[in-house]
Structures are given as C-alpha cells and as structure tokens.
Amino acid sequence: MPEVPRTGVIHDLGYRPYDGPRNGSGAIAWALFLSGFRNAFGLGRSGKSKVLPFLLLGLNLLPAVIVVGAMTLFGLDELPIDYSRYASSTQILLSIFVAAQAPVLFSRDLRHGTISLYLARPLSSAAYAVARWAALLAATLVFLLVPIIALYVGAVLSELDFWEQTEGAAKAILLAVLLALGLTGIGGLIASVSVRRGFAVVATIAVLLLGNGVVTAVQGIAEVQGEPRIGEVAGLFSPYSLYRGGMAALTDNVALTPPTGAAMTAAYFGVMVLVAAVGFVGILVRYRRIAGR
Amino acid sequence: MEQVIRTRGLTKDYGSVMALDDLSLDTRPGMSGLVGANGAGKSTLIKVLLGLVPPSSGEATVLGLDVIKDAAAIRARVGYLPEHDCLPPDVSASDFVVHLGMMSGLPRVAARERAAEVLRHVGLAEERYRPMGGYSTGMKQRAKLAQALAHDPRLVLLDEPTNGLDPAARDDMLGLVQRVGQDFGFSVLVTSHLLGELERVSDNVVILDSGRLLRASQTRDFLDATGTLLVEVIGEDAQARMGHALAAAGVPVQARGGLLALDPDPELGVDVHDLIRDTAFDLGVGLVRIQADHRRIEDVFADA
Numbered sequence: 064m065p066e067v068p069r070t071g072v073i074h075d076l077g078y079r080p081y082d083g084p085r086n087g088s089g090a091i092a093w094a095l096f097l098s099g100f101r102n103a104f105g106l107g108r109s110g111k112s113k114v115l116p117f118l119l120l121g122l123n124l125l126p127a128v129i130v131v132g133a134m135t136l137f138g139l140d141e142l143p144i145d146y147s148r149y150a151s152s153t154q155i156l157l158s159i160f161v162a163a164q165a166p167v168l169f170s171r172d173l174r175h176g177t178i179s180l181y182l183a184r185p186l187s188s189a190a191y192a193v194a195r196w197a198a199l200l201a202a203t204l205v206f207l208l209v210p211i212i213a214l215y216v217g218a219v220l221s222e223l224d225f226w227e228q229t230e231g232a233a234k235a236i237l238l239a240v241l242l243a244l245g246l247t248g249i250g251g252l253i254a255s256v257s258v259r260r261g262f263a264v265v266a267t268i269a270v271l272l273l274g275n276g277v278v279t280a281v282q283g284i285a286e287v288q289g290e291p292r293i294g295e296v297a298g299l300f301s302p303y304s305l306y307r308g309g310m311a312a313l314t315d316n317v318a319l320t321p322p323t324g325a326a327m328t329a330a331y332f333g334v335m336v337l338v339a340a341v342g343f344v345g346i347l348v349r350y351r352r353i354a355g356r
Numbered sequence: 357m358e359q360v361i362r363t364r365g366l367t368k369d370y371g372s373v374m375a376l377d378d379l380s381l382d383t384r385p386g387m388s389g390l391v392g393a394n395g396a397g398k399s400t401l402i403k404v405l406l407g408l409v410p411p412s413s414g415e416a417t418v419l420g421l422d423v424i425k426d427a428a429a430i431r432a433r434v435g436y437l438p439e440h441d442c443l444p445p446d447v448s449a450s451d452f453v454v455h456l457g458m459m460s461g462l463p464r465v466a467a468r469e470r471a472a473e474v475l476r477h478v479g480l481a482e483e484r485y486r487p488m489g490g491y492s493t494g495m496k497q498r499a500k501l502a503q504a505l506a507h508d509p510r511l512v513l514l515d516e517p518t519n520g521l522d523p524a525a526r527d528d529m530l531g532l533v534q535r536v537g538q539d540f541g542f543s544v545l546v547t548s549h550l551l552g553e554l555e556r557v558s559d560n561v562v563i564l565d566s567g568r569l570l571r572a573s574q575t576r577d578f579l580d581a582t583g584t585l586l587v588e589v590i591g592e593d594a595q596a597r598m599g600h601a602l603a604a605a606g607v608p609v610q611a612r613g614g615l616l617a618l619d620p621d622p623e624l625g626v627d628v629h630d631l632i633r634d635t636a637f638d639l640g641v642g643l644v645r646i647q648a649d650h651r652r653i654e655d656v657f658a659d660a
Contacts, residue, residue, distance in 0.1 A: 078540040081508035085461040094458045109446050176442040183436035184459045185428045
C-alpha cells in the first residue's frame with residue numbers, strides 16, 4: 064500500500080470548500096438517467112462492455128439496411144418487410160439486449176452495495192428507481208425504433224406513398240412503445256430482485272423467449288385443432304404474443320390465432336399496459352424495501 | 357453552541373428487535389465518536405439520521421433539519437461512508453467520485469474539480485484512474501471516504517472506516533479522519549467497536565448499548581489523569597528492587613506489566629518525582645520514564 068503523505072505539499076495546499084451552485088432533485092435524476100442510458104450501451108464503462116450492446120444493435124439494424132439497399136437498387140414498390148413485423152422477427156436479439164443490459168442498470172448497484180451510496184444522497188428511492196427504469200426504457204426504445212426509422216426513411220426516399228408509409232410506421236412505433244414498456248418492466252423487475260447478473264440474464268431470457276415458445280406452440284396447436292379461442296387466451300401470457308396480437312389487430316399482418324372481437328382485442332392492449340404497470344410498480348416497491356433495510 | 361445531531365426519545369423497533377430505545381443525545385460541531393458492540397444500534401441510528409428509516413417514535417434533527425420532513429435536504433448536506441463494500445470493481449475512483457458528486461447535486465464541471473480535489477486529499481494519486489477492483493482494502497476505504505467528501509458536506513457520517521484494515525492502514529485512516537475533522541472543518545460522526553481508536557480522534561464520545569445511551573461526554577473527561585504515575589526502570593531485577601524501595605518509602609506500588617504503577621498519597625509530604633529519581637539513583641537502576649497514567653475509554657466502558 065502506498066504511504067499517505069500526511070505532511071508536505073498535499074497537506075499544505077489545504078482544503079477548499081465548495082460554494083458554487085447545487086442542483087435540485089430534477090437535475091440529479093436527469094443526470095442519473097443520462098448516465099444509466101449511456102451505461103446501457105457500455106458508454107462510460109470498460110471497452111469490453113461496449114461489445115455486446117453494439118454488436119446486438121448492429122445485428123438488429125442489419126436487415127433494415129439490407130432492405131433499404133435493395134429498395135434503392137431494385138426500385139421495389141413496397142417494403143419487403145412491414146414496420147411492425149420487424150420487431151417480431153428480431154425478438155431474439157431484442158430479448159438478449161434487454162436481458163443483458165437490465166442487470167447493468169439494476170443488479171450492479173445491488174451486487175456491489177453502491178445502492179446505499181445512492182440512497183444516502185438527495186434522490187429518494189422512488190426517484191432512483193424511476194431514473195433507472197427510464198434509462199432501460201430509453202435504451203430498449205432506441206433498439207426498437209432505429210430500424211423502423213431506417214426503414215421509413217428508406218421508403219420515403221424511394222418515393223413510396225408517403226401517407227401509407229407514415230401510417231405504417233406510426234402504428235409500428237405505438238406497438239414498439241407498448242412492447243418496450245413491457246420488456247422494461249419484466250427485465251427491470253427481474254434484474255432488481257437478483258443480485259447476480261448471470262441469474263438475471265438467464266431468468267429474463269427464459270421468461271421472454273421460453274414463454275414465447277410455449278405460447279406459440281399452444282397457439283399453433285389451437286389453430287390446427289380448430290380451437291382458436293384457446294390460442295387467443297394463451298397469447299395473453301407472453302409480451303411477444305401480445306405484440307403479435309396487437310399487430311394483427313392494428314395492421315394487415317397475419318399472426319397465429321389473432322384476437323377476435325372487440326373484447327379480446329381490448330384485453331390484448333389492456334394486458335400490455337398491465338404488464339408494464341406491474342413491472343414499474345414492482346420496481347418501485349422493490350427499491351422502497353431496499354431503502355428501508 | 358449549535359447542535360449537529362440531536363435526538364429526543366428516539367426509538368426504532370423492528371418488530372421484536374429494539375434497535376434504538378428512547379435515545380436522547382446531542383453532538384456538537386467537531387469530531388464525535390459513536391461506540392458500541394455490533395448490534396448496539398449504531399447503523400440503525402445512522403439510517404434514521406439519513407432519513408432512510410423512519411423512527412418508531414421520538415424525534416431527531418441533523419444540522420437543525422428534521423429527519424422525517426427534511427430528509428432530502430439532510431442527505432444533500434451529509435456525507436456517508438458505509439460499513440460494507442460499496443465500490444463497483446470496473447469503475448475508476450475518479451469516474452466514481454465524479455458521478456456520486458453529481459448525484460449529490462454538483463454540476464458536472466464542479467463534480468470533476470471536486471473529485472480531483474478530494475481524491476488528492478485522501479491520498480489516491482495515479483491509482484485513481486484505475487478500476488477500483490484492483491485496489492487494496494486501504495485504497496478502497498480512501499475511495500469510499502472520497503465519495504463521502506465529494507460534495508463538501510457539513511457533516512460526515514463514517515461507519516466503521518477502519519474495518520478490515522491492517523494496523524498500519526488503520527493508523528493512516530485514523531489520521532485522515534482526524535484531518536477531515538480538524539483541517540477541513542467538517543463535523544464528523546465516526547463509529548467503531550474499538551474504543552481505543554475513537555479515543556485518539558474524537559472530541560466527544562457517545563457509547564451505545566442495546567440501542568440505549570450508556571454515556572456521552574467529552575473524550576477529555578474520560579481520559580482525565582488519575583493521579584497514578586507509571587514508572588519504567590531497567591537493570592538486573594530492577595523492577596522488584598525499585599518496587600520494594602518505593603514501598604518502604606511509603607508509596608503504594610503495583611506492578612503493571614513492565615511498569616510500576618504508583619499511587620502516592622497526596623499527603624505524603626515529599627515530591628514523588630524526586631523520590632523516584634533518588635531511589636533509582638541509590639539502587640543504581642536505569643530510570644527509563646515517568647508518566648502520568650491516563651484512563652482509557654475501555655476502563656470507562658468496563659465501569660458502566
């Protein structure tokens with residue numbers, strides 16, 4: 064251990080108090096949100112931690128770039144992939160992104176005990192939780208929206224019908240926001256109850272992808288067996304099947320056992336909001352408990 | 357004088373466990389020590405003072421602010437060094453202190469300046485740009501102290517700052533704590549389960565036992581000279597011979613380790629120091645030292 068200079072130069076410089084401006088809670092929460100958002104992509108962290116998020120981001124954007132390239136090259140008169148279909152086809156990348164980056168925002172502070180330093184500062188536990196949640200939501204939205212915007216810009220530049228494209232993109236953005244809210248709630252809640260990063264990653268992937276696999280299987284069987292109602296109900300149990308149901312209700316895209324009837328369609332959107340709300344409230348409650356420990 | 361921490365009838369029970377029991381105490385500006393065995397309620401008291409845990413009953417103010425109503429304002433003015441680990445291993449001390457300075461409300465530029473300043477004061481030089489995972493325990497404690505000072509707090513709560521340090525690092529840390537209180541002009545509340553440490557750094561000491569106040573007074577009062585003199589001599593069988601000679605001269609003597617403890621009767625009529633000198637000279641033993649015996653905080657704790 065290096066010796067501490069207790070005398071000499073360092074000592075003689077003396078301590079200077081700080082009498083400059085101090086920020087209020089709003090600015091502090093904003094700073095926490097920004098650093099969380101950057102951390103979610105590995106920015107402001109080690110070089111190693113940038114690899115996975117940017118690799119996923121690149122892979123996620125690749126199909127959109129190819130589509131836009133093909134459009135300009137061959138002068139297609141419609142997009143080969145619909146805006147809202149995009150997130151559904153890259154859901155594995157999306158799931159890995161949320162599962163891997165939610166622990167960066169939630170588990171790390173718990174694992175290393177840094178949370179007690181945050182809680183000893185002006186922000187309340189609720190404000191901390193909201194800032195973390197918002198950072199994950201924003202990162203997930205970037206992941207979901209960048210390809211949609213790329214497709215949209217490509218389509219408009221290729222002089223496809225402007226209003227048609229705008230309507231399709233707007234619906235896709237609405238669905239993407241609902242999906243991002245749900246994924247953030249689920250991923251954030253799991254990461255905030257698990258101290259170990261590995262556990263959070265595995266559990267989130269299991270809930271998102273295995274859940275989707277099971278639901279898709281049930282829906283497939285239900286469709287073949289001529290019992291679509293069972294498939295519709297099963298679709299309420301995974302964020303991705305909810306997304307597909309919502310997509311089928313809003314757009315011309317086809318999905319397995321799409322919700323039929325106004326009540327079922329409303330239930331799909333209702334459950335999407337509910338999942339997001341439960342995740343959000345769960346995270347708030349979790350941090351309230353931690354603060355009181 | 358202005359009170360830094362003031363509690364009245366402060367009680368906190370976690371169901372069956374009484375963490376704080378009708379605690380009333382005041383600390384004044386300067387260095388205060390908070391002593392107690394593990395589980396005596398030190399950490400709970402700090403949590404209540406930070407406004408993280410609401411008291412079951414009673415009231416508490418920190419820097420004149422109420423812990424329930426003004427919790428955020430208190431936390432903006434107080435620095436806290438927790439007892440347990442709190443450092444992410446993959447972040448450098450520099451980045452970490454900047455970030456936490458901002459979390460205390462400093463604008464980014466000011467946070468950078470302050471981080472450089474406090475890291476220099478705690479003695480982290482080039483290491484501050486390295487990830488903290490590779491730090492020694494002593495360096496980690498310094499980084500933890502730096503984040504507690506980053507926002508120029510009015511009061512610093514240090515929960516067991518010497519925990520897990522070897523004797524040399526412990527000494528360095530206590531020196532730093534002392535400097536924080538004396539040179540930086542902060543009020544400091546430092547907890548420890550080792551009484552001897554606080555004896556060295558604090559102006560007044562509060563002793564907690566099972567959530568109750570055992571005693572609070574100025575460190576000076578604890579350590580008043582007792583009137584006993586300690587004498588060390590060398591030479592062949594020096595201690596025994598010296599002891600007998602002094603006893604014969606009418607001074608009660610007890611052996612205490614390698615020292616002789618003298619309890620001279622103030623009515624004796626001779627200067628005890630002269631007597632010791634002359635006796636040592638007559639016996640031909642080497643007189644190494646004569647010192648006044650101060651009580652140690654441990655003794656007070658044992659009496660209570």
